[in-house]
Amino acid sequence: MLEQILGLIQQNSQAAIVQNPAIPNENNNDVMQTLLGAITGGLQDHAQNGNMQGVMGLLSGHGSGNGMMNNPIVASIAGNAISSMMQRFGLSNDAASGIVGSVLPGVLSGLVSKVSNPNDSSLDxxxxxxxxxxxxxxxxxxxxxxxxxxxxxxxxxxxxxxxxxxxxxxxxxxxxxxxxxxxxxxxxxxxxxxxxxxxxx
Structure with missing residues (x-):
């Protein structure tokens, strides 16, 4: 699971992280790992604390597209990722928010696509x-x-x-x-x- 999600992060991070002058190249992988931790940690928190319905709704594509960032689960993941990036890498709120806002929707949309596609056996x-x-x-x-x-x-x-x-x-x-x-x-x-x-x- 972690490998597939990290792959989606890497696919969606070229402009927001790799080519971002605010992030030194040596920190690229660490920033991606921070995003990975926020995504998996946020989903786990909700799944293990009584919001399995919300997690399944998110992973089945409900509230995807432009409205995805308004999903309460996604909003909590984004907030944790922004906070972690600011603390670990000294980024401003605007810079961290820009990275998360650019990368997170694409990652979650890719995750939804994988788990909802019966012909994609990489993640179910x-x-x-x-x-x-x-x-x-x-x-x-x-x-x-x-x-x-x-x-x-x-x-x-x-x-x-x-x-x-x-x-x-x-x-x-x-x-x-x-x-x-x-x-x-x-x-x-x-x-x-x-x-x-x-x-x-």
């Missing part, structure tokens, strides 16, 4: 969300919850009954866990998650 929902919650794809499957099914269901920007049937099938009959409440194994309120996706904005 199981791998990404398993990493964010401290588990792995095997643990995700063991809990009966197939993040890939949810990711593909959300890829078109809506969740309908056929999508729910696919997700439900992966939970109820797709694994060896026969527990009546498999979502508890993953520390996730699936009812609240699906309710929010169906009824929330």
């Amino acid at each position: 929902f199981n791998d990404l969300l398993g990493g964010l919650t401290g588990g792995n794809s095997a643990q995700s499957q063991g809990s009966g919850l197939d993040f890939n099914q949810i990711g593909y269901a959300l890829a078109d920007g809506k969740l309908d009954m056929s999508d729910l049937m696919r997700v439900g099938g992966s939970m109820m009959g797709g694994g060896n866990n026969t527990s009546p409440a498999p979502q508890q194994g993953g520390g996730m309120d699936l009812g609240g998650l699906l309710g929010g996706l169906l009824g929330g904005k």
Whole structure:
């Protein structure tokens, strides 16, 4: 997961970091690593502290495009990245904000593209969300919850009954866990998650 995200940062950093006179060349990689830490740390914080719905909404492309920086999760990631850059590299608020504003939307859009594309095997929902919650794809499957099914269901920007049937099938009959409440194994309120996706904005 980290390698793929760092690759996206490198792809989107040529003008904002590599060619930026405010950043000495020897600091380029450190600035990129600072961004990487802010992105993964921010997503992990939200995923592990009850906002899995928001993380999944972001990674499925909700609020992408020009409005992405207004997403609360993205705003918190941006704030942490700006603060870290100012402290570590002595950048002004304007300079750090300019870097983050130039790089972060492209990185997150690339991440959304990877996890929502069934033909791109470099990074999927199981791998990404398993990493964010401290588990792995095997643990995700063991809990009966197939993040890939949810990711593909959300890829078109809506969740309908056929999508729910696919997700439900992966939970109820797709694994060896026969527990009546498999979502508890993953520390996730699936009812609240699906309710929010169906009824929330």
